[in-house]
Amino acid sequence: MKKSVEDLEVSGKRVLVRCDFNVPQDDEGNITDDRRIREALKTIKYLLDNKAKVILCSHLGRPKGEVNPKYSLKPVAQRLSELLGMEVKIAEDVVGQSAHALADALQDGEAMLIENVRYDAREEKNDPEFSKELASLAELYVNDAFGTAHRAHSSTAGVADYLPSAVGYLIKKEIDVMGKALENPERPFVAILGGKKVSDKISVIENLIDKVDSLIIGGGMSYTFFKAQGKEIGTSICELDKVDLAKELLAKAEAKGVRLVLPIDNVVVQEFSNDAPSQVVSSDAIPEGWQGVDVGPKTVELYREVLKDAKTVVWNGPVGVFEFDNFAKGTNEVAKILSELDGATTIIGGGDSAAAIEKGGYADKMTHISTGGGASLEFLEGKVLPGIDCIQDV
Numbered sequence: 001m002k003k004s005v006e007d008l009e010v011s012g013k014r015v016l017v018r019c020d021f022n023v024p025q026d027d028e029g030n031i032t033d034d035r036r037i038r039e040a041l042k043t044i045k046y047l048l049d050n051k052a053k054v055i056l057c058s059h060l061g062r063p064k065g066e067v068n069p070k071y072s073l074k075p076v077a078q079r080l081s082e083l084l085g086m087e088v089k090i091a092e093d094v095v096g097q098s099a100h101a102l103a104d105a106l107q108d109g110e111a112m113l114i115e116n117v118r119y120d121a122r123e124e125k126n127d128p129e130f131s132k133e134l135a136s137l138a139e140l141y142v143n144d145a146f147g148t149a150h151r152a153h154s155s156t157a158g159v160a161d162y163l164p165s166a167v168g169y170l171i172k173k174e175i176d177v178m179g180k181a182l183e184n185p186e187r188p189f190v191a192i193l194g195g196k197k198v199s200d201k202i203s204v205i206e207n208l209i210d211k212v213d214s215l216i217i218g219g220g221m222s223y224t225f226f227k228a229q230g231k232e233i234g235t236s237i238c239e240l241d242k243v244d245l246a247k248e249l250l251a252k253a254e255a256k257g258v259r260l261v262l263p264i265d266n267v268v269v270q271e272f273s274n275d276a277p278s279q280v281v282s283s284d285a286i287p288e289g290w291q292g293v294d295v296g297p298k299t300v301e302l303y304r305e306v307l308k309d310a311k312t313v314v315w316n317g318p319v320g321v322f323e324f325d326n327f328a329k330g331t332n333e334v335a336k337i338l339s340e341l342d343g344a345t346t347i348i349g350g351g352d353s354a355a356a357i358e359k360g361g362y363a364d365k366m367t368h369i370s371t372g373g374g375a376s377l378e379f380l381e382g383k384v385l386p387g388i389d390c391i392q393d394v
């Protein structure tokens with residue numbers, strides 16, 4: 001088990017905390033969604049309350065190893081100051097004189113930020129020299145940036161070679177909830193996988209097929225599976241080079257007794273746009289020249305039936321082109337069904353599925369909404385995440 005922030009003696013110590021402050025901004029640099037900053041507060045407040053000297057770090061955007069004011073963390077420092085009700089100073093550099101001067105002057109129960117770690121080209125190379133320089137700012141290291149935990153960079157992994165380390169509350173929850181679901185789920189365990197391409201989800205499907213009782217496959221991916229079943233799919237999105245793989249996965253599911261649930265009806269259009277005239281057709285009857293953009297109402301009912309007794313549910317990826325309001329119904333219905341499940345652990349992978357849950361106002365009904373899209377996908381693939389692996393065990 002990985003050490004958590006509560007396992008460290010933090011009082012009076014300088015603690016380097018890797019957060020994910022990669023927030024969206026408008027053209028003037030105003031933060032348009034501060035959720036990532038708010039989510040980081042629990043760990044930061046714990047450290048401040050326990051009299052640590054808190055040195056925060058993060059990346060923001062892709063400055064490609066160069067100092068660029070467009071990617072400065074100054075707006076984050078300001079927002080943090082407002083949220084914490086105390087001044088959070090920001091250094092002018094990452095590991096230079098300014099960062100060291102501020103870190104040395106830091107008092108117990110105070111917090112500061114260093115500049116964007118990606119201002120230094122060594123960060124993304126996980127350069128040991130840069131990791132050492134980061135480590136020299138502090139006495140302890142806490143990683144709470146799940147969104148970058150699948151990257152082996154200096155601030156997300158390398159630095160842990162030089163300091164006693166622990167995970168913050170955000171990563172701890174990801175490990176506790178998602179880790180348990182994958183290792184020791186309460187059953188029935190149902191996974192819902194959607195999204196555009198089979199190729200992006202192969203490893204997740206392969207990993208989950210060994211663990212779940214039912215696997216719901218929806219979205220653009222379905223059509224490659226339909227093709228594998230010999231169905232006509234019109235102009236629906238399809239990866240011809242993955243049809244054989246889809247056949248293998250169908251056979252594997254059958255051999256393992258996993259119920260693989262594909263859509264039974266589909267909303268189809270002739271033109272890929274929100275206002276295109278649409279019709280609902282059975283999966284055996286997709287007309288020539290038409291493409292599937294959402295699951296149909298019978299499929300939603302099938303999902304309801306498969307999910308009704310589930311005790312653990314993992315959802316990653318929309319079951320339709322949910323960016324188009326007219327074809328977001330299937331995805332929104334999945335969100336609603338999950339919100340109504342009684343006594344089930346519901347885990348939402350980051351990205352689009354999380355957006356659908358938020359949009360429907362169901363966020364507080366879910367057990368866990370992962371804070372990292374790519375990272376949660378790799379977690380579901382059963383991969384070791386460098387940002388977690390680097391942390392000391394209890």
Ligand code: AMP
Pocket residue numbers: 194195196197200218219220221237292293294316317318319320321322323352
């Ligand atoms: P992913 O990033 O793999 O989770 O895929 C998400 C994307 O899949 C979204 O942009 C959806 O619009 C897209 N998507 C879902 N269903 C379909 C479909 N039937 N045809 C085309 N794209 C789809």
